[in-house]
Amino acid sequence: xxxxxxxPTPEFxxxxxxxxxxxxxxxxxxxxIANQATRSxxxxxxxxxxGALVFCHFPTPTDTVSTVDTIVDxxxxxxxxxxxxxxxxxxxxxxxxxxxxPLRWEAPGGACDPEDASILHAVARELWEEAGLxxxxxxxxxxxxxxxxxxxxxxxxxxxxLVDVAGGRVNDVEDDDGRPKDRGKxxxxxxxxxSPSIPxxxxxxxxxxxxxWATEEECRxxxxxxxxxxxxxxxxxxxxxxxxxFKVWRGLDGMN
Numbered sequence: 001x002x003x004x005x006x007x008p009t010p011e012f013x014x015x016x017x018x019x020x021x022x023x024x025x026x027x028x029x030x031x032x033i034a035n036q037a038t039r040s041x042x043x044x045x046x047x048x049x050x051g052a053l054v055f056c057h058f059p060t061p062t063d064t065v066s067t068v069d070t071i072v073d074x075x076x077x078x079x080x081x082x083x084x085x086x087x088x089x090x091x092x093x094x095x096x097x098x099x100x101x102p103l104r105w106e107a108p109g110g111a112c113d114p115e116d117a118s119i120l121h122a123v124a125r126e127l128w129e130e131a132g133l134x135x136x137x138x139x140x141x142x143x144x145x146x147x148x149x150x151x152x153x154x155x156x157x158x159x160x161x162l163v164d165v166a167g168g169r170v171n172d173v174e175d176d177d178g179r180p181k182d183r184g185k186x187x188x189x190x191x192x193x194x195s196p197s198i199p200x201x202x203x204x205x206x207x208x209x210x211x212x213w214a215t216e217e218e219c220r221x222x223x224x225x226x227x228x229x230x231x232x233x234x235x236x237x238x239x240x241x242x243x244x245x246f247k248v249w250r251g252l253d254g255m256n
Contacts, residue, residue: 014124019139022161025119029112032119044155045147048119051109051160051238052127052135053142053245054091056198056213088249089213090242091201092231093130096209100151101234103209107160107242108133123161131211132202136166140252142245146237160241162249165199216246 018026025032029048036043092105108130112122124135138161145157201211214231218224219242222231233239 014121014128014135016120016124016135017137018120019137019162022120022139022141025141025159025161027118028114028116029119029122030114043157045157047154047156048112048122048145049110049156049158050112050119050123050126051107051158051241052123052131052133052138052163053107053160053242053249054127054131054133054163054165054199055245055249056089056091058087058089058198058213088246089215090219090245091131091133091199092212092214092219092242093203093208094210094212095234096205096207099207103232104234105212105231106234106238109158109160111156119159120161123163127163127165130204130207133165133199135163137164138162140248142248143241146241148235148237158237160245162245162252216243219243219246 024035027035032048033043033046091108093108094103094105095101097103108127109123110126110130112119113125116122116125120138123138127133127135140162142160142162145159147155147157149155198213203209203211210229212224212229212231214224218231219239222233222239223229224231233242
């Protein structure tokens with residue numbers, strides 16, 4: 001379609017490991033639906049959508065969270081909490097103004113395509129297309145699938161998974177030799193502290209116009225702590241899934 005930005009195509013085959021619990025999703029979505037029909041009767045949906053829940057630690061209160069056109073200062077977050085312990089953040093992307101649910105926030109994701117080798121491959125593909133991130137490990141599933149009806153009348157079940165991503169740092173984190181750049185304790189470049197490893201997000205502007213790494217409290221309150229970004233989600237279910245994802249992630253992290 002004229003005027004659209006071509007979707008990025010990776011120069012590799014999606015390769016990732018999976019949590020054992022997501023083995024039912026290692027088949028194409030059509031096969032998954034057929035399998036569900038065999039086990040428990042015909043499902044009340046015909047299509048499958050997916051979401052990728054990507055988390056990142058921000059270990060110090062002096063770090064900033066970079067978005068397309070906003071710098072969110074986490075010093076404000078530290079002041080709000082009285083400490084810098086709220087370091088776990090999830091990636092959110094903001095839908096384009098011309099899309100359905102315009103300018104609302106969600107986790108990266110989208111519809112499974114017939115060409116996807118599996119539902120999990122659809123997760124990896126959507127994450128790459130929408131955020132430029134490479135899935136390294138997928139799973140577990142966060143909450144049961146949620147069925148909804150599209151504007152065109154299609155009945156879709158959406159499944160959202162925790163996803164670990166490979167590599168990628170913010171532009172100024174690495175020196176020319178690939179080593180972490182020492183920006184200093186206050187990010188002043190004078191030494192004394194190492195910048196965190198933050199995945200470098202690259203949006204498809206035809207689909208999303210902004211992104212943010214949000215804390216659990218920010219997801220719950222619907223606004224970044226600095227107060228300059230309102231996080232109006234696509235659906236109530238998306239918000240509920242994000243909050244559940246924090247619980248699931250922390251449970252897994254506590255086992256490591």
